Amino acid sequence: MPELPEVETTRRGILPHVAGARVERVVVRESRLRWPVPDRLGEVLAGQCIRTVDRRAKYLLFRTDAGSLLLHLGMSGSLQVVPPPVPPPQRHDHVDLLLESGACLRYTDPRRFGSLHWLPLDAPPHPLLAHLGPEPLDAAFNGELLFRRSRGRRGTVKGFVMDGRIVVGVGNIYASEALFLAGINPVRAAGRISLPRYRRLALAIRQVLESAIAAGGTTLRDFVGVGGQPGYFRQQLRVYGRATEPCPTCNTAIRQRVIAQRASYYCPACQR
Ligand SMILES: [Zn+2]
Known part of the structure; x- marks a missing residue:
């Protein structure tokens, strides 16, 4: 998709x-x-x-x-x-x-x-x-915004960042990857995460999306003519789809868990 x-x-x-x-x-x-x-x-x-x-x-x-x-x-x-x-x-x-x-x-x-x-x-x-939230690559999107809008929310942080009214375009794969980069456990309650951690998460979301765009840009070179292939960021994924494989940071086995009906991947040691 x-x-x-x-x-x-x-x-x-x-x-x-x-x-x-x-x-x-x-x-x-x-x-x-x-x-x-x-x-x-x-x-x-x-x-x-x-x-x-x-x-x-x-x-x-x-x-x-x-x-x-x-x-x-x-x-x-x-x-x-x-x-x-x-x-x-x-x-x-x-x-x-x-x-x-x-x-x-x-x-x-x-x-x-x-x-x-x-x-x-x-x-x-x-x-x-x-009713769309801000664009994740715009300057208006930052950790302060995530922190402010998450107060009082008991749902998971993963569900929170995937909510298009909070920020658009953070799909399941990118949410998993960004939470890994930010060191945040995907099941943690959105309302309990501190401002410094949301700052890291906002940067991680931006970084993950920008790398994916860059990867798409390399594989999706040719929009003219036939046979254009969709871009794949898959090779660069750190945790998504890698259940039981070693964490790239600490070698602990990556875990898979279903959160809000979506498969989530995370390192139980690095993400707290
Ligand atoms: Zn780890």
Whole structure:
């Protein structure tokens, strides 16, 4: 499933090819995604110039003068810039944005959990974006924020940092890895963790996501053409998926434990 680093890598990969490009035509071959693709998407997008592509949490926003195309990759979605001559669509290529240059921005999604929405310029904030917490890579995200918002919370710190209203984009893998780097046991109550430890955790979250983006950036070199592979940060994981393997710091066996229905991995010696 694409997480924040994969979405950010996608954004960086396609941006040079679509920024400043005019959309000539939109082809929707399958509108039954997680939510129906708006009928008038082709009408509103045709002729518009894509000014830039932003990211908010795991959403991509294609900005035009008329509004923004809001795109979520869901569980299995991917975007690719296909240079001309554009090959015929394959089975899961559901939406094409044909650009004036002859290239095509192609949305592929075997499981169809992704979504496309149109946000007119003057519309109120979209409900999908309205309650999102801060971006983990923004300066506004820090240990003070985590400390303040965690007071009185009895739930686990892992559940707390994975709550998108607190901070967006910290998925299960990244939460496990960041808690390891910060030396915090994932089951500890969020409300009982000190400010210095939350400062370390905020830095660890940033570090883990930035390394994953960098790794995605290396494996996801080519967004043009076919055969682009999703980026994998897997080789760099310190605890996630490594139950019974030795901790990279102290050699104690990594433990796995289910917290809030999600597999968590941690070192019982280093994480307190
Ligand atoms: Zn350890």
